[in-house]
Amino acid sequence: MSHISDEKIPNNVNLTEDKKLQRALEQWQPDFLRWWMDMGPSGFQAHQVYLRTAVGVDANDWAHYDFVKMPDYRWGIFLADPVTDRRIPCGDSVGQPAWQDVPGEHRNTLRRLIVTQGDTEPASVEQQRMLGHSCPSMYDLRNLFQVNVEEGRHLWAMVYLLHRFFGRDGREEAEELLARRSGNEDHPRILGAFNEPIDDWLSFFMFTMFTDRDGKYQLLALAESGFDPLSRTTRFMLTEEAHHMFVGETGVGRVVQRTAELMRQAKDGDVRRAGGVDLATLQKYLNLWYSLSLDLFGSEVSTNAASFFAAGLKGRVKEEKFQDHVALEGAYPMEIPDRTGQLTRDEVPLRSAMNEVLRDAYVEDCQRGVDRWNKFLADAELSERFALPSRRFHRHQGVFAGLFFDPQGKPLSAEEWERHKDDWLPSAADRTFVKSLQAKAIVDPGKMANWIAAPPRGINGKPIEFEYVRAEA
Ligand SMILES: [Fe+2]
Numbered sequence: 001m002s003h004i005s006d007e008k009i010p011n012n013v014n015l016t017e018d019k020k021l022q023r024a025l026e027q028w029q030p031d032f033l034r035w036w037m038d039m040g041p042s043g044f045q046a047h048q049v050y051l052r053t054a055v056g057v058d059a060n061d062w063a064h065y066d067f068v069k070m071p072d073y074r075w076g077i078f079l080a081d082p083v084t085d086r087r088i089p090c091g092d093s094v095g096q097p098a099w100q101d102v103p104g105e106h107r108n109t110l111r112r113l114i115v116t117q118g119d120t121e122p123a124s125v126e127q128q129r130m131l132g133h134s135c136p137s138m139y140d141l142r143n144l145f146q147v148n149v150e151e152g153r154h155l156w157a158m159v160y161l162l163h164r165f166f167g168r169d170g171r172e173e174a175e176e177l178l179a180r181r182s183g184n185e186d187h188p189r190i191l192g193a194f195n196e197p198i199d200d201w202l203s204f205f206m207f208t209m210f211t212d213r214d215g216k217y218q219l220l221a222l223a224e225s226g227f228d229p230l231s232r233t234t235r236f237m238l239t240e241e242a243h244h245m246f247v248g249e250t251g252v253g254r255v256v257q258r259t260a261e262l263m264r265q266a267k268d269g270d271v272r273r274a275g276g277v278d279l280a281t282l283q284k285y286l287n288l289w290y291s292l293s294l295d296l297f298g299s300e301v302s303t304n305a306a307s308f309f310a311a312g313l314k315g316r317v318k319e320e321k322f323q324d325h326v327a328l329e330g331a332y333p334m335e336i337p338d339r340t341g342q343l344t345r346d347e348v349p350l351r352s353a354m355n356e357v358l359r360d361a362y363v364e365d366c367q368r369g370v371d372r373w374n375k376f377l378a379d380a381e382l383s384e385r386f387a388l389p390s391r392r393f394h395r396h397q398g399v400f401a402g403l404f405f406d407p408q409g410k411p412l413s414a415e416e417w418e419r420h421k422d423d424w425l426p427s428a429a430d431r432t433f434v435k436s437l438q439a440k441a442i443v444d445p446g447k448m449a450n451w452i453a454a455p456p457r458g459i460n461g462k463p464i465e466f467e468y469v470r471a472e473a
């Protein structure tokens with residue numbers, strides 16, 4: 001099963017045996033390529049890029065590196081190998097054989113889950129499309145393109161499920177996935193964070209650190225789906241996703257290292273004047289992308305989340321670690337605000353708290369990344385530290401939406417929020433400053449922009465000064 005065929009659409013799902021499906025996907029393929037040329041990375045489409053491509057789903061051959069022009073990337077359909085006799089891992093039907101086809105009663109819900117996941121993939125490519133023109137190094141440029149082509153492949157993963165299992169509505173949804181546009185007022189992407197601009201590299205690194213990590217947790221929950229094709233698809237996507245978070249965490253980490261260096265060098269301690277990003281600005285970007293990403297988990301108390309779990313469509317991260325897979329008993333303690341933002345402790349039935357359970361795992365994972373950034377500050381003998389803001393801060397979804405809290409989680413009036421919000425989130429002036437550091441692309445192999453440290457090593461054993469992106473044909 002793990003062999004990937006060398007057809008027009010590379011796949012390990014025996015596409016040639018289903019002519020109707022093959023034809024439908026081959027019709028969608030040129031639409032995808034048109035979308036890629038219109039909305040994918042601006043410039044560089046004729047360049048040779050040193051990219052990782054899957055040639056199989058096994059550990060040995062899913063990461064094959066070579067030079068390829070982005071439009072020639074082998075986008076395809078790769079599912080993780082099936083687990084023998086897999087069972088529905090949670091919910092009311094726990095222990096029954098996993099579904100190989102869509103159960104009629106869950107059809108609409110499943111389609112919605114797949115479309116919502118699928119929509120984020122092209123959205124992020126659209127958000128990032130101008131970044132190549134301001135890259136801090138050729139190494140970073142290559143990493144950007146790696147993330148972009150893989151998000152394109154994740155779109156393929158979801159479109160396969162739509163075409164294969166959802167008939168005509170599935171095909172229509174697949175077209176719509178190419179028609180919505182990030183940030184477009186009339187036809188936006190489905191989720192908030194995927195309509196925010198990513199027009200500087202600090203935002204890109206924060207996005208891949210925090211928003212791609214939300215993606216990881218959504219995929220982990222879908223990997224526990226009783227609908228087996230969705231579980232297998234998302235399991236393979238997770239292997240690719242890890243690199244995106246690596247790009248984010250190490251990207252921010254390198255900025256922190258460089259800032260620390262500049263703080264020690266600059267006699268007046270003025271990092272901005274020395275051409276770096278000051279720690280206060282870094283914290284504001286962190287606050288923004290972390291809070292936008294928390295919203296993606298949905299409401300703290302959610303009947304939708306309860307029904308996804310009950311139906312066995314979504315599970316918890318590594319469901320097998322839990323004792324009780326039915327979760328009908330037990331409660332989850334939560335602080336719920338009233339209309340003024342005053343908090344009271346509440347016991348939420350466990351199934352209704354599943355979004356929060358997933359968010360807990362996410363928050364812990366984010367904290368580990370922030371701890372690693374703080375280690376750079378400690379190593380540089382600086383006393384400042386980064387911190388994740390309270391989960392209540394700057395929320396637009398869930399029980400805290402419409403209320404105001406400071407980064408420590410203290411309730412504020414609307415006036416207090418207005419007065420302070422530029423202290424906590426990037427102001428227009430901060431954004432202008434960050435962009436001013438990135439006025440031109442740095443593309444000499446091995447050279448780094450002044451505001452970011454070099455990575456400790458290159459890609460796939462290649463040196464840092466390797467020419468990862470080449471203009472020649
Ligand atoms: Fe993705």
Ligand SMILES: [Fe+2]
Binds near residue numbers: 151212241244
């Ligand atoms: Fe990603």
